[in-house]
Amino acid sequence: MGPRSVRVGAARRLHKAAERREQGRFLVEGAQAVGAAVAAGALLEVFVGAAAAARHEALLRTAGVPVRVVTEAAAAALSETVTPQGLVGVATLPRHRLADLVAPRLVAVCVAANDPGNAGTVIRSADAAGADAVVFTGSGVDPFGGKCVRSSAGSHFHLPVIVETEPVETIARLRAQGCRIVATSGGAARDIDAAMAAGDLDGPTAWLFGNEAHGLDAAVAAAADATLRVPVYGQAESLNLAVASALCLYASARARRTAGTEGTGGGGRRW
Amino acid sequence: MGPRSVRVGAARRLHKAAERREQGRFLVEGAQAVGAAVAAGALLEVFVGAAAAARHEALLRTAGVPVRVVTEAAAAALSETVTPQGLVGVATLPRHRLADLVAPRLVAVCVAANDPGNAGTVIRSADAAGADAVVFTGSGVDPFGGKCVRSSAGSHFHLPVIVETEPVETIARLRAQGCRIVATSGGAARDIDAAMAAGDLDGPTAWLFGNEAHGLDAAVAAAADATLRVPVYGQAESLNLAVASALCLYASARARRTAGTEGTGGGGRRW
Structure with missing residues (x-):
């Protein structure tokens, strides 16, 4: 799945606050945050580059959500960091009041x-x-x-x-x-x-x-x-x-x- | 004074740790840090863009060190931040043991x-x-x-x-x-x-x-x-x-x- 795919595009739009509110979702980057989202039952899907997929095999196996293997270019586009970890999840935006x-x-x-x-x-x-x-x-x-x-x-x-x-x-x-x-x-x-x-x-x-x-x-x-x-x-x-x-x-x-x-x-x- | 001047070049090299040790100097960016260097008697010289020179006139007047007015390009080159404040000082590197x-x-x-x-x-x-x-x-x-x-x-x-x-x-x-x-x-x-x-x-x-x-x-x-x-x-x-x-x-x-x-x-x- 490349950076121009529809799914990656929808996730990338979550870099913007207005889109997060609209979709009711937000991005979580890296193994620690993705793991916390899994533990909370809040993870919806996860995008992962090939290298990160190998590194986080156990986490992805037990995540219980669709795992989208993406190109390194797509993983980088989803990331907001200079050195992307190659692992970005989409989680439910909580609506606590x-x-x-x-x-x-x-x-x-x-x-x-x-x-x-x-x-x-x-x-x-x-x-x-x-x-x-x-x-x-x-x-x-x-x-x-x-x-x-x-x-x-x-x-x-x-x-x-x-x-x-x-x-x-x-x-x-x-x-x-x-x-x-x-x-x-x-x-x-x-x-x-x-x-x-x-x-x-x-x-x-x-x-x-x-x-x-x-x-x-x-x-x-x-x-x-x-x-x-x-x-x-x-x-x-x-x-x-x-x-x-x-x-x-x-x-x-x-x-x-x-x-x-x-x-x-x-x-x-x-x- | 432009980004290619000798003085600006010597200061720019202070972005590297080895050069800081060699010259016995380090860079301090922004009004707060420059002010603290002045108060400690550690400031040696200061580089400032025209806009920042107007903004920090009182600080520069009382700094007691040479003030080098530089182009915005030189100020940006001396800065390590994305949004430079236009004010970079050179201070004595302390050698505490x-x-x-x-x-x-x-x-x-x-x-x-x-x-x-x-x-x-x-x-x-x-x-x-x-x-x-x-x-x-x-x-x-x-x-x-x-x-x-x-x-x-x-x-x-x-x-x-x-x-x-x-x-x-x-x-x-x-x-x-x-x-x-x-x-x-x-x-x-x-x-x-x-x-x-x-x-x-x-x-x-x-x-x-x-x-x-x-x-x-x-x-x-x-x-x-x-x-x-x-x-x-x-x-x-x-x-x-x-x-x-x-x-x-x-x-x-x-x-x-x-x-x-x-x-x-x-x-x-x-x-």
């Missing part, structure tokens, strides 16, 4: 995220920290784009990744679902360690992370219940967004475990 | 780091966590390469970034300087929270971080005093290397402050 969350304990909210690599790393860290969902709101990257999916290392299939248009509405809904809303800003007076020590992170928390260049809009930050910073002990002006968000999410995970409140909410819940 | 460290309290050691973006983010996080140095050892990325320098957001000028060839010798030297050596591995039995609760992170600590694909070599891990993991509460197999290293370094920073031992060692020391 905030309204579907039941008593969330820990939620990461990326507002106007502008770096797909950081966005995917936030999803991966949120998964590792035991979060219940990651929400993308405000105009920013589509979390189902290629670079974001690669950066999450399969975590797109482990927890709900939710796209909501309006940041302030998102905040109101998460608050109605029982979350305390904590904005993050390098300029905040209080830091996450002080908040943890005071017990302020023991309950259900939704963290708001702004974009790397501009932080959070004033209107969004004002809608939060509190604003915290990650302490900086050296001379760095700030932290990388993905790093800062992981430190916040892990502060919540640690607080929750120390407070002995884990397991009473939605921890470990699967969709 | 492990032997120069005095009673280090917190050191990050990247062993065979293979991703320059992650490596730069580790430097930035180590700076923020108040570390005394970042060491790169084993064959891996040169921390003075363009992508690594951009990712550190100026932190290359805030703490010593040290290149040492031999991981096991590096470990022996850091131990001789009073550090407990802690390797990191997703497969470790004990996690950083348990170690922190037991007081194991209160003293001087050197953390060993392996490369993202393969972790630490067995011989390197065996040379450590302990091996710890970052706890994973969800379904993620692992964390991004830059994220995991920040969680470890901040666990040390928090332990040290909770134990009240900060300020007794090298905290805040400048080179």
